[in-house]
Amino acid sequence: MSDTLAPEERRAYWAVVDCWTIVRRDLTHLVKQPSLVAWQLGFPIVSVLLFVYVFGSSMDVGEGVEYKDFALPGMFAMTMSFGFMNTAIAVVVDKERGVTDRFRSMPMSPSAVVTGRGVSDILHAALDLAVLAVIALVIGWRSDGSLLGTLYAFALLLLLRFSLIWIGVLLGLLTPNQESAGNLFAVAFPFAMISSVFTPPSAMPDWLGAIAMWNPVSATANEIRELYGNPLPLGDSWIEQHSALMAVVWPLIITAIFLPLAVRKFQNLSR
């Protein structure tokens, strides 16, 4: 059917079809190893249970806010920010096994290798969020926001995850092998934790609190709390007052920087 198309149209057609072929492969991974989803969600779930039930009793986030209403949206944001590890590891595995080289030696659309990764990661992230939302509901968390606001909050979470795909692709291409990919956790952990995910930055030492406030993860976490109608104690610094704006701007900045870097790194594989 593609034979009737002009060359550029044909290229675009195959870019989409090839991307979908790659996405189908990644979805098959999820079906073949559902335990993988469980493992990847294990960390956020365990940590939220720890924070809510173990530390939660002594956590005072102020203004009579229930800690779990503060922590559960934080868990959503944390899971999204850890997501770049999943991207990076998937990229390293394909690179190390030679699958990336096989793709590159084939007459398929070269962009599909990267776009396929992106689309599957977003679908994977949406699945993660669905599972986490169910767990949150069981614990007793509720969104008091409007339906539209709640959906927008999930969209913001996916937007954050989308921007981190490109950091993941870049790190995956820079990482020599699977073993060293585990070290990325040393980056992921502070990136997710030095933020407003589990504790308000105002309770941190000033210098650390400033870093936490300006962390993109905080902007998303604060804004979704707002949208879920989970009242939140915020400082009056500019950054904390503008989380609605920054929850959109941060992911756009990250994408604008790291998407070109990731694509360039991918093209430089042929150096």
Next chain:
Amino acid sequence: MTASGYSVEAEGLLKTYGDKRALDGFDLAVPSGTVYGLLGPNGAGKTTAVRILTTLIRLDGGWARVGGHDVSTEPRQVRRRIGLTGQNAAVDEIITARQNLEMFGRLFHLSAARARRRAEELLEQFTLTEAADKQPKDFSGGMRRRLDLASSMILAPEVLFLDEPTTGLDPRGRSEVWDAVRSLAEGGTTVVLTTHYLDEADKLSDRIAVVDQGRNVTEDTPAGLKRAIGGDRIEVVAAEAADLPAVAKTVARVASGGAEPETDAEERRVHAPVADRVPALTEVARSLQDAGVTVEDIGLRRPTLDEVFLTLTQQSEDKSEAKSEDKEESAA
């Protein structure tokens, strides 16, 4: 088959990484329908050459055509005509063997139905039908390699590149892969394989290029290479170590060009190059019998590819050392 009769042609390939010249004037001409071995030590540039010929990396100089198309200006045309099996079995370990082949078929832009049919054919051809619905992570090394080869054969490529296809396989896995390569070659596929196993190059290849330091040192049939390196040798194994000097003296009489026979005392073996094969053998046998020397074994031997390889790579090292010495001298 291309107009030139060569499926792969390359001239003066250059590839540098920083100061290091991975390829330094590499030439190649692979006749269509043959199995062509690139033999060389690690770091000789074999893999770099294959990666350039399969459009994975760009060349810094020279030109290369694969299946009649230029790798630099027509990479898409080249990709339609090649299959690549790299150093790792490049298959997805989690989806099944069949799903792998169907996925690669779709990415080669076959229709869903054709991709399914082709997967079925390839599973049969590479005797993987029984394992079709299992995950490659549970496969043996040889099976995984066969699936890897099958994935390279989706479009029945004109040229199949195999980069160290049996590295890391047990003997059984190696012979499985060898059988698969042979049957592909019988089907008319041109095969370019790199290896540092000499027996592999010897057994599989119609022609061999010895690669060292980024260029090919020589190129010939396996038999031709062995001939070129000094022809046949006569070899005598004495029953008693005490007889070795006498044996050496006798062998010296027939050695070509007055070459000194070499003696391996531990194995009680004396050998020397000979020109006139059978007369030399008969003469040595008769003289030794007359002298009352008991011989355990006597015969004519072609040099092994190991010897060819070592001699050739040694020569190219000597040459480059001589070159750098020249430079130092002229600098002084």
